[in-house]
Amino acid sequence: MSRDPFGVAAWPWQRRGARVLPVVHGRLETARAVRAHLDALRPEAVVVEVPSALARPFLDAVARLPAISALRIGVPGSDPRWLLVEPTDGVVEAARWALEHDARVVCADLFDPDYPDHAEPLPDPAAIPEIGLAAWTRAILEARGPDEAGARDLRRETAIARAIDRERAAGRTTVAVVGLAHVPGVLEARAEAGVVPLPPARPPRDVAVLAVDTDCLVEILAEPPFVADAWERARDACESGGSRIPDPLGRPALFYELVRRAAERVEARGGSPPKLAERRVLHRFATRLALLRGRLCPDLYELVVAARGAVDDAFAKELVEVAGAWPHAAEDATAVRLSAADLGRDARLVRLRPRIDRLSGRRGLRQALARLGEMLEDRPSGICSHLPEDVVVEDLGARVRALGGRRAARGGARSVPFVASLLDGLDARETLRRWLVDGRPWVREERAVRAAVGAVVVIWDEDAGEPPRFPWCQVWHGEHVYESDMAFYATDPAAGVLAPGIHQAEYGGFLMIWPPWRLGDVWHDPAYAIARDRAERLIVAGLDYARAPLVALVAPRPPRAGLRALARRLGRRIVHVPLGTLPPDLLRRVRRFHVLADKRLRPIAAHLIDPP
Incomplete structure (x- = not known):
C-alpha cells in the first residue's frame, strides 16, 4: 500500500490554488480520499457538485446522517426525481465534514433534471489504496483523452469553476469535490467566457427530505449497509480523538x-x-x-x-x-x-x-398464523415432524443401506498367488508388494458376501464438548410401516422459531432402524453406559436393535476399536462410510429439519417451509 495513497502531500489537479478532488459517487475509497484531504488541509470553503437550487434540503439531509434520507424533487410535467444522500459518497462526505467543522459549503452545480445518466466503465476503485488516488485518476484521464464536452457539461463545469474562483478571490482556502468525469472541464473552464446557451432548466418544486426505509437500503445504496456502517464507525473513531481515519x-x-x-x-x-x-x-x-x-x-x-x-x-x-x-x-x-x-x-x-417475505400477499395464511395460538391450546396432539423432510431422510437411509451393503461386499475379496487362473484379475498392488520375496504374480478373487444393513447411523458432529451444542435428545417412532424409528441429538429448536409452533433445528447425529415401533429410550438406557458420548450411544443402540448383521455408520472418522469388538461379540459388523463420500448438498438438506407443535400445523408449514 502507498504511504500516501490519497495524494494529500502533493495534489496535481488544482484551480487557482484550490484542490479539485475526483469522486466516484457512492464508492467508499473516494470518500476516504476526500476525508483525508479535508483533514489535512482544513479548508475554509468546500465546493461540492450539488445543484445550488437544492442546497438547503441537501444540507438538511446531510445533517441527518447517519440516518439516511432522500430528496424527492418535483419537476413540472415529469415524474419526481430522487437524490439519495449516501454516507459513502465523496460529495456527501465533503459537505458533512464542512458542517461538522464550521466550514462554508458551496453547492455550485446547476439543476438539470433532464441530464442523461452516464454508465462509463471505470477501473475498480478498490485499487486506490494500493496505487494511489493520483495515479488511478491520471490513468483514467489519459485513457479517456481529450473529449468534447456537451453543452450541458460545459454549463455545469463552468458554474462549478466560477464558484471556486469566487471563494479563492475572497481569500478562502478551498477544496472542490466533483465527479471524476468533470475534473478536466472544471480545471479548464474559463470563468469569463460564455457557453452554448440552453433552454432554461425547469426549477425544482416541492422538494422534500424524506427518511428512507432501512429494509430497502441493501438494494439502493452503492455500498452495502455493512460497508457504510464500517465507514460510520471509522468516522466516529476519528472524531472522538483519532488523528485520521483508521x-x-x-x-x-x-x-x-x-x-x-x-x-x-x-x-x-x-x-x-x-x-x-x-x-x-x-x-x-x-x-x-x-x-x-x-x-x-x-x-x-x-x-x-x-x-x-x-x-x-x-x-x-x-x-x-x-x-x-x-x-x-x-x-x-x-x-x-x-x-x-x-x-x-x-x-x-x-x-x-x-425465500424472504414468503407471506406477502397471502391473506388467508396470515390469518391462519394469527390463530395458531388458539389452535395449539385446543387439544394439542404432541410434536411431530414435517412430512417432506421425512421423505428426504428415508431416502438418505435407503441410499446409505445400499452403499453400506456394497462396501461390505467389497470386503469379501482376497488375493491369492497365481496358479492356473487369473480369477477376477491381477492384483497389481499385492504383486509389487511381494515381488522381491515371492517373485510370483498375485490375483484377486471376489467372494460374494450377502448381508443386509439393519441400522443406519449418521454423525455430523460428535459434540463431546461442554456445554453441548446439540442438547436436544429425542426418540421418534415411525408413523407408518414404511417409516423408520429414529433417535437423534440436535440443536435446541426453541432457538429457531419460524412461526408459533413451528421451529427449526439441526441434527448433530441420528440413528434409523427397521422395522419401526421397536426403538426404546436409548438416551437413558443404562445398558449403553459403555458409550463415551452421544454419537457412540447411537452406534451402540444400532448394534443392539439391528435385526441384520450390518450397521452402516456415516461419520467423519471410523469407530474406535472397542466398538468394533462389541460388534463382533454381538454378531454384528460396523461398515464405515466416510461422511465426505455423500453429496454435501444432500447432507446439508437432511441436516436442517423442522419440528411442529401439532399435526394440524402441517398444512400451514407447507407454505412456510421450502421443500428440502
Whole structure:
C-alpha cells in the first residue's frame, strides 16, 4: 500500500490554488480520499457538485446522517426525481465534514433534471489504496483523452469553476469535490467566457427530505449497509480523538468480516456455520466472478452468488441480512421505500431459498398464523415432524443401506498367488508388494458376501464438548410401516422459531432402524453406559436393535476399536462410510429439519417451509 495513497502531500489537479478532488459517487475509497484531504488541509470553503437550487434540503439531509434520507424533487410535467444522500459518497462526505467543522459549503452545480445518466466503465476503485488516488485518476484521464464536452457539461463545469474562483478571490482556502468525469472541464473552464446557451432548466418544486426505509437500503445504496456502517464507525473513531481515519476499511478485509459475521449469526441461531474449506471456496469463487467483470474485489451480489454455490441458500440469505442491517435508523413513520429503478440504477436478481417475505400477499395464511395460538391450546396432539423432510431422510437411509451393503461386499475379496487362473484379475498392488520375496504374480478373487444393513447411523458432529451444542435428545417412532424409528441429538429448536409452533433445528447425529415401533429410550438406557458420548450411544443402540448383521455408520472418522469388538461379540459388523463420500448438498438438506407443535400445523408449514 502507498504511504500516501490519497495524494494529500502533493495534489496535481488544482484551480487557482484550490484542490479539485475526483469522486466516484457512492464508492467508499473516494470518500476516504476526500476525508483525508479535508483533514489535512482544513479548508475554509468546500465546493461540492450539488445543484445550488437544492442546497438547503441537501444540507438538511446531510445533517441527518447517519440516518439516511432522500430528496424527492418535483419537476413540472415529469415524474419526481430522487437524490439519495449516501454516507459513502465523496460529495456527501465533503459537505458533512464542512458542517461538522464550521466550514462554508458551496453547492455550485446547476439543476438539470433532464441530464442523461452516464454508465462509463471505470477501473475498480478498490485499487486506490494500493496505487494511489493520483495515479488511478491520471490513468483514467489519459485513457479517456481529450473529449468534447456537451453543452450541458460545459454549463455545469463552468458554474462549478466560477464558484471556486469566487471563494479563492475572497481569500478562502478551498477544496472542490466533483465527479471524476468533470475534473478536466472544471480545471479548464474559463470563468469569463460564455457557453452554448440552453433552454432554461425547469426549477425544482416541492422538494422534500424524506427518511428512507432501512429494509430497502441493501438494494439502493452503492455500498452495502455493512460497508457504510464500517465507514460510520471509522468516522466516529476519528472524531472522538483519532488523528485520521483508521484503516480496517480495505474492501477485502470488510468482506471477510461480513462472511465471518454471517457465520457467527448462523451459529448463534443454533445452525452449523460453513466450514473453513467452504469459506475459502466462497472467497475464491467471488473473487473470480469479480475478475470476470474486470474488477479486483467482489461486490455484494457476487458474494451472495458465491455463498449460494459454496455453502447453500440459507447461508446466502444470512449474508444478505447481515450486509443489509443498518443500526442508525431514525424512527419515522413517513419513511419511504425506494427501489433501484426509482434512482435509475441497475439491479441484479438473486433467488434464494428459503425465500424472504414468503407471506406477502397471502391473506388467508396470515390469518391462519394469527390463530395458531388458539389452535395449539385446543387439544394439542404432541410434536411431530414435517412430512417432506421425512421423505428426504428415508431416502438418505435407503441410499446409505445400499452403499453400506456394497462396501461390505467389497470386503469379501482376497488375493491369492497365481496358479492356473487369473480369477477376477491381477492384483497389481499385492504383486509389487511381494515381488522381491515371492517373485510370483498375485490375483484377486471376489467372494460374494450377502448381508443386509439393519441400522443406519449418521454423525455430523460428535459434540463431546461442554456445554453441548446439540442438547436436544429425542426418540421418534415411525408413523407408518414404511417409516423408520429414529433417535437423534440436535440443536435446541426453541432457538429457531419460524412461526408459533413451528421451529427449526439441526441434527448433530441420528440413528434409523427397521422395522419401526421397536426403538426404546436409548438416551437413558443404562445398558449403553459403555458409550463415551452421544454419537457412540447411537452406534451402540444400532448394534443392539439391528435385526441384520450390518450397521452402516456415516461419520467423519471410523469407530474406535472397542466398538468394533462389541460388534463382533454381538454378531454384528460396523461398515464405515466416510461422511465426505455423500453429496454435501444432500447432507446439508437432511441436516436442517423442522419440528411442529401439532399435526394440524402441517398444512400451514407447507407454505412456510421450502421443500428440502
